[in-house]
Amino acid sequence: MSLTTVTMPQLGESVVEGTIGAWLKAVGDRVEKYEPLVEVITDKVNTEIPSPVSGVVQEILVEAGATVKVGTPICVLAADEPAGAAETSAAVRDAAQARSQGAPGAGGEALPRGVYSPLVRRLAAEYAIDLRQVKGTGAGGRVTKRDVLAYVAEQGRQAAGHAAAPSPTAAGAAAAGAPAAAPAPALGLGAEATPALAEVAAAPAGPDEVVTPADPMRRAIAQRMAQSKQTIPHAWTMMEVDVTRLVALREGMKEEFRRREGVDLTYVPFFVKAVVESLKDFPLLNASWQDDRIVVKKRIHIGVAVGLEDGLVVPVIRDADRLSIAGLARSLADLVSRARAGKLTVDDVQGATITVNNTGAFGSVASYPIISPPQAAIITMEAIVRRPVVIGDAIGIRSMMNICLSFDHRVTDGLYAGRFLQSVKRRLEGFGPDTAVY
Amino acid sequence: MSAPVVRLIRVGQDAPSELLDLSPVLTEAVAVSVGQGAAPPTVVIRRQRPYALLGPRDRRLPHLAAGIKVFQAAGLPVFERIGGGSAVILDEGCISFGVARPCDDFTFIQRNFEELTEGVRRALALLGLEARFGEAPGSFCPGPYDLMVDGRKVAGVAQAIRGGFALVSGMVLVSQDPVRVTELLNRFYAAAGAAPELVPDNVATLADLLGRTVGLAEVEDALVRGFAGVYDLVPASPSVDERQRAATLWRTRRIG
Numbered sequence: 001m002s003l004t005t006v007t008m009p010q011l012g013e014s015v016v017e018g019t020i021g022a023w024l025k026a027v028g029d030r031v032e033k034y035e036p037l038v039e040v041i042t043d044k045v046n047t048e049i050p051s052p053v054s055g056v057v058q059e060i061l062v063e064a065g066a067t068v069k070v071g072t073p074i075c076v077l078a079a080d081e082p083a084g085a086a087e088t089s090a091a092v093r094d095a096a097q098a099r100s101q102g103a104p105g106a107g108g109e110a111l112p113r114g115v116y117s118p119l120v121r122r123l124a125a126e127y128a129i130d131l132r133q134v135k136g137t138g139a140g141g142r143v144t145k146r147d148v149l150a151y152v153a154e155q156g157r158q159a160a161g162h163a164a165a166p167s168p169t170a171a172g173a174a175a176a177g178a179p180a181a182a183p184a185p186a187l188g189l190g191a192e193a194t195p196a197l198a199e200v201a202a203a204p205a206g207p208d209e210v211v212t213p214a215d216p217m218r219r220a221i222a223q224r225m226a227q228s229k230q231t232i233p234h235a236w237t238m239m240e241v242d243v244t245r246l247v248a249l250r251e252g253m254k255e256e257f258r259r260r261e262g263v264d265l266t267y268v269p270f271f272v273k274a275v276v277e278s279l280k281d282f283p284l285l286n287a288s289w290q291d292d293r294i295v296v297k298k299r300i301h302i303g304v305a306v307g308l309e310d311g312l313v314v315p316v317i318r319d320a321d322r323l324s325i326a327g328l329a330r331s332l333a334d335l336v337s338r339a340r341a342g343k344l345t346v347d348d349v350q351g352a353t354i355t356v357n358n359t360g361a362f363g364s365v366a367s368y369p370i371i372s373p374p375q376a377a378i379i380t381m382e383a384i385v386r387r388p389v390v391i392g393d394a395i396g397i398r399s400m401m402n403i404c405l406s407f408d409h410r411v412t413d414g415l416y417a418g419r420f421l422q423s424v425k426r427r428l429e430g431f432g433p434d435t436a437v438y
Numbered sequence: 439m440s441a442p443v444v445r446l447i448r449v450g451q452d453a454p455s456e457l458l459d460l461s462p463v464l465t466e467a468v469a470v471s472v473g474q475g476a477a478p479p480t481v482v483i484r485r486q487r488p489y490a491l492l493g494p495r496d497r498r499l500p501h502l503a504a505g506i507k508v509f510q511a512a513g514l515p516v517f518e519r520i521g522g523g524s525a526v527i528l529d530e531g532c533i534s535f536g537v538a539r540p541c542d543d544f545t546f547i548q549r550n551f552e553e554l555t556e557g558v559r560r561a562l563a564l565l566g567l568e569a570r571f572g573e574a575p576g577s578f579c580p581g582p583y584d585l586m587v588d589g590r591k592v593a594g595v596a597q598a599i600r601g602g603f604a605l606v607s608g609m610v611l612v613s614q615d616p617v618r619v620t621e622l623l624n625r626f627y628a629a630a631g632a633a634p635e636l637v638p639d640n641v642a643t644l645a646d647l648l649g650r651t652v653g654l655a656e657v658e659d660a661l662v663r664g665f666a667g668v669y670d671l672v673p674a675s676p677s678v679d680e681r682q683r684a685a686t687l688w689r690t691r692r693i694g
Contacts, residue, residue: 012547012582021494034542039600041494044522044581047544047599065498280503298498324689438689 028146245432269328274427303352444669449484465536467684473603488529505630521596531614541604554606561664574640590642
């Protein structure tokens with residue numbers, strides 16, 4: 001095996017740069033020679049670039065959306081056949097190391113430079129895992145994106161009961177690789193919580209207690225929620241929405257929709273649509289706080305919390321702004337059914353830019369959701385309740401629903417968040433029997 | 439040597455409404471068939487109802503939603519194309535064309551531009567205009583393979599190579615008002631967070647260049663004759679699969 005660098009090709013005589021449109025393979029994917037590897041955009045051309053060798057994608061050096069000069073290394077392949085030139089490997093290594101500077105690992109302390117790529121570090125931060133617990137399978141034992149995702153997936157599989165072996169005891173699991181507790185944040189909000197969690201795990205059971213070992217999914221949830229509350233200053237707001245017309249719309253078409261599409265038309269796709277459309281006007285809620293910077297996400301990937309009997313997963317509807325309400329309904333039905341069958345892939349659960357949670361499904365009328373790092377917001381739809389409402393000088397019976405928003409107060413403030421929630425409310429109240437779902 | 443046999447699909451004046459609806463994505467739907475080997479190389483010549491068409495880079499504009507509202511306020515639905523380039527307006531003042539053939543080699547880019555636009559250049563010649571490749575500085579959706587007459591752009595051309603096909607597609611400006619269109623595109627980009635300051639000066643229509651009224655049917659006829667000089671054209675309709683694919687693409691390529 002040898003490393004082969006793929007560089008930005010020259011797509012035309014006078015073309016000096018290109019934009020990565022999309023990666024068609026992920027790190028860890030196998031690619032055959034001449035198989036499409038990446039989509040590159042220039043002024044008037046959008047073209048797939050084939051792989052120059054057969055092998056495995058070792059590292060992606062330029063992310064989608066970035067524009068680089070012709071000749072810039074864009075990815076590294078671990079080729080099946082030996083490479084011809086030693087300097088090719090050197091160039092790959094240099095390029096990778098040049099990009100491996102600075103970012104802290106999930107544990108909060110600086111990891112050795114050059115050991116982890118930026119992508120791996122970012123994933124570690126996103127999933128709140130300690131990279132030192134991840135076994136590297138790359139060149140020289142390097143931890144790749146695939147290793148990180150496999151580690152995360154394995155935890156999820158074990159939790160969902162799909163792993164062949166039962167999880168070890170809590171103490172054993174912790175020793176064998178449970179993520180380290182998030183560092184105490186500078187804000188100090190979690191300074192007491194972290195040791196408290198550790199004490200619970202370590203304390204012997206009393207005569208009136210039953211100790212249940214936390215499985216990997218529970219530990220992952222605990223880790224992420226604790227990290228969120230320790231590092232993100234949550235602010236919360238709620239509004240009530242009159243969804244009487246939406247209820248009429250849905251009631252009027254749910255049977256026909258079921259016949260045509262083969263899936264149920266729930267209220268969730270309408271809610272997601274309202275959120276997505278509002279995010280276009282309020283992009284700071286589709287963002288993350290990173291090292292004293294606000295990173296606004298140009299693409300809208302909606303995480304949808306799906307409760308399981310023994311935990312919670314958040315599959316992602318990618319580019320949700322491209323989907324109609326019917327399209328959202330189909331995507332939701334697919335993701336929810338696969339979540340409940342334990343058939344989600346790693347790609348299905350990563351990359352959400354904001355989370356939506358239908359807490360109303362279990363009757364809640366108000367909830368205070370915890371933001372999933374590194375996102376900046378989470379929004380819930382609560383139970384729809386028919387109740388008397390003052391309308392002008394009269395009282396009418398309306399279908400009312402509360403919507404709740406937790407947002408990262410580092411990223412934005414109450415006025416902006418409130419206007420966003422107002423937008424969601426207006427859009428929900430605008431849905432009615434004349435709304436097109438296609 | 440005989441000319442290659444190429445399918446010709448037209449969406450003309452008397453096209454069924456359903457086909458006009460699908461017009462913005464029809465060429466891509468057809469090209470996919472070509473790439474899969476399910477259809478021969480194909481020329482599409484089509485009219486369309488007015489819409490705005492964004493390029494792939496436009497999707498990353500910082501305030502795209504606000505920009506889209508500009509188009510929507512003007513009554514234009516918005517679609518995204520697979521070829522390169524930036525935003526354009528297609529309406530009853532232009533004719534769209536696309537030529538798809540099997541290709542998975544990006545080193546063919548220049549050759550594809552040259553060969554697959556030959557029918558358009560011949561069509562313009564039939565109308566009395568000699569068109570050359572060139573870039574119109576400051577024009578909307580500029581690129582080095584636009585077709586120029588006397589230094590002014592009269593047809594925008596873009597290319598996509600993916601899924602086993604090369605698709606060279608574009609629009610011939612028949613009577614579309616460059617001033618109005620440029621002003622609308624400037625408003626879109628300003629709202630979307632970019633300000634390229636487009637100018638209409640280097641854009642021309644066939645009506646401008648010929649100094650007379652030019653009808654869409656006349657240009658369609660010239661395009662058919664132009665491509666017939668290069669290929670052995672076989673008139674056809676989109677297959678059922680292509681129509682279904684177009685219906686799906688209509689949803690996925692539409693924005694907002």
